[in-house]
Amino acid sequence: MKPRLALLAVLWTSLSVAGASEPAWLALPGQAPELASNPSTPAKVELGKMLFFDPRFSETGTVACSNCHNVMEGGDDHRPVSIGVHGQKGGRSAPTVWNAAFLSAQFWDGRAATLEDQAKGPVVNPVEMGMKDLGAAMDRIRRIEGYRPYFAKAFGPGETLSADNAAKAIAAYERTLITPGSAYDRYVLGDATALTARQARGMHLFAEVGCSSCHQGPNFSGPALPVGTPFLMKFPTYPASPYVATFDLAKDQGRFESTRSDADRHMWRVPTLRNLVYTAPYFHNGTVKTLPDAVRVMASTQLNGTLVEADVVDIVAFLESLTGPFPDQQMPRLPPTPGDLLQ
Amino acid sequence: MKPRLALLAVLWTSLSVAGASEPAWLALPGQAPELASNPSTPAKVELGKMLFFDPRFSETGTVACSNCHNVMEGGDDHRPVSIGVHGQKGGRSAPTVWNAAFLSAQFWDGRAATLEDQAKGPVVNPVEMGMKDLGAAMDRIRRIEGYRPYFAKAFGPGETLSADNAAKAIAAYERTLITPGSAYDRYVLGDATALTARQARGMHLFAEVGCSSCHQGPNFSGPALPVGTPFLMKFPTYPASPYVATFDLAKDQGRFESTRSDADRHMWRVPTLRNLVYTAPYFHNGTVKTLPDAVRVMASTQLNGTLVEADVVDIVAFLESLTGPFPDQQMPRLPPTPGDLLQ
Known part of the structure; x- marks a missing residue:
C-alpha cells in the first residue's frame, strides 16, 4: 500500500493503526434518539x-x-x-x-x-x-x-x-430533520451500486488516512456517547499548519470561550460530515469556501499531512455521497399576530 | 332605516345612493388572472x-x-x-x-x-x-x-x-397564493349557514355605510380595471379627522412620493380586505393596531362619520369572514450554495 498521506514517520505509524483498519461503516438510523423526558408525538x-x-x-x-x-x-x-x-x-x-x-x-x-x-x-x-x-x-x-x-x-x-x-x-x-438513505447509507446497507467507483475508493481512503478516527459512526460525528457528553477534539491539532493562518483557524479558542478552562482551549465538538454539499462555507468561522479545501485543511491541521490531489478528489466524492435525501415538508400555518406585538 | 353613520347631511345624501343599494357580492375566483405573456405552468x-x-x-x-x-x-x-x-x-x-x-x-x-x-x-x-x-x-x-x-x-x-x-x-x-373559499365566499355562493347572523348583519352594514363604494369586487379592492391601472382613492379623504394626527396618516403622500405629480398627493391603491385577521397592524404605516380601530379610522377619514360601537363589532365580524382558507404548501428545496457566494 503506498502511503496516501505524507506524514511525519512517527505519526504515520501511530495513525496507521487506526487508519488502516476499516471502521464499522454504519448507516444512519431511520429515527433519531429522543429523551425519556420528551417523547415525540x-x-x-x-x-x-x-x-x-x-x-x-x-x-x-x-x-x-x-x-x-x-x-x-x-x-x-x-x-x-x-x-x-x-x-x-x-x-x-x-x-x-x-x-x-x-x-x-x-x-x-x-x-x-x-x-x-x-x-x-x-x-x-x-x-x-x-x-x-x-x-x-x-x-x-x-x-x-x-x-x-x-x-x-x-x-x-x-x-x-x-x-x-x-x-x-x-x-x-x-428530531424529524434527519437524512437517512443517502447513497452512502444505501451502500453500507448492501446496495453495491449506490456508490460510484470513485466514491467507494474515497470511502476507503477516508478511513485509511485517518479521517474516520474522529469522523466515525453513522453521523460521522464520533462514537456513541451519553447525552450531554460532547465528542471533543483539538482543532487545529497541528497549529504549525500553514492553513491555520490562511483561514484564521486558531483565533477562536472553541470550548475555552465558554468554559474558560485551559483544558478546553481549541477543543471543538466533532461536526457531522453529512450534507456538506449544502453547508459551505466550512469550519467554525466559515473561512474555507470549498470542500476540496476543507479536506486539505483537515489533512494538514489534524493529520499533519498533505494528500495527493487525486485522493482529495476521491475523498470529496465520498463526502458527496453523504448527501440527503431531505424529507418533504409541509409548511406550517402560523396563528395571527396582535397588531401591537412588534414595534 | 336609521342612519348608521353620523355624517354631514350633504355627504350622507350623496353616499347613501352608493351605500344603500346592495353591491354585487362576488366570490373570489378559484384561479387568479395571468398575463398572456406569462402563462402559468x-x-x-x-x-x-x-x-x-x-x-x-x-x-x-x-x-x-x-x-x-x-x-x-x-x-x-x-x-x-x-x-x-x-x-x-x-x-x-x-x-x-x-x-x-x-x-x-x-x-x-x-x-x-x-x-x-x-x-x-x-x-x-x-x-x-x-x-x-x-x-x-x-x-x-x-x-x-x-x-x-x-x-x-x-x-x-x-x-x-x-x-x-x-x-x-x-x-x-x-398567482397560486389565493384564498377562495372563505366563509364569505361560501355564503355568497349559496351556503346560508356560512356566515353568523352577526357577520351577515356586518356584511350589509358594510355596504350600507359606504365601505363597498371602494372596497368592492371579489377581492374587496375595487372594480375590475385593466392590468396596470390601479384603483386609486384619496386617503385621508377627510384630513380633519382626529385620527389623521393620532395615527400619522397624512405624512406619507402615497402615490405622490413616486410620481411627484400633485394629482397623486395622498392617492393610494385601495387594498384588499381579505385576511385582515392575519395582517395587523394596519394601513400603509402600520400605526393602527386593531381591526375595530381600522374600521373606526376608515369611517372617519373616508366617510366623515362615526359608527356606533355595535356596528363596528358587526363590520369587524364580517371582515373576519374574509379569512382564508390558505392552501397547503410543500416547502421548496433550494439548491446548494457555493462557499464564496456570500461575504
Missing part, C-alpha cells in the same frame, strides 16, 4: 415546526430559528457567520440542524447537552434573536392566542405555555 | 416558489421575498414597517402577497403594473434586499448551479436565467 412535532419557523419571538420579529437553520437548504444559512437582529453578525458559522438530533451535545463547542437546551440559547443571544430573556419570549408566544390549542394538544390542558415546553416541541421537530 | 410555479423563499439574492443572503411576505401567516411581516438588510427599516408596512394576484396594480401606490414588475423592485431597494442591480442579483442565481435545470424546465434550454424570467416565475408562484 405528532402534536409536539407540529407545534415545534410552527415555533421553528416563527420570527415573532425575536426582538424585531424578523429572525426565526429557520433564518439561520434553513431547512429548505442545508440547515444552515449559507454565510460565513450568521446575521441576527439589527443586522448584527455572530461569531461563528451556523451549524446545520440536519441530523443534529444524532449529536451527543449541541453547539460548535458542545456546551448544550440536548436539543432542548440548545433551543433556548439563540432566543436570548443579543446578536441572534435578541430577546431580553425567555420570559419575554414566552410573553410574545402567549399573546399569540392561536398557539394555545397547539400547546394544549402537545402538552395537555392548563398552563403549558412555558419555555421548557416550547423547547421540547422544537426539539421534537428537529 | 407547474415548472414556473415550482421555480418561483424556490426563488420566493431564497434569501441568497439579497445583499447579505438573509432576506428573501418570504421574509416580509410570510405566506406561513398573513403574507406580510407582522411589523408596522418592514426590516430589510443590515437591520434597515422600510418606509411602509409590507402589503400582503395573499390575493395580490387579483390586484390591477402592485405596491401601496400602484406604481408597478404587474406582479412581474413588482417582483423586481425589492431586490434592488437598498433598505430591502439591497442588491446593486438586477444583474448582480442574477449573477448570484447563476452561480447557484442547481437552479439551471429549473430555469430550463420552466423557460426552455439556452440562456434563460434572466431577471425577467425570474420575475415571471415568482409571479406565477404568487
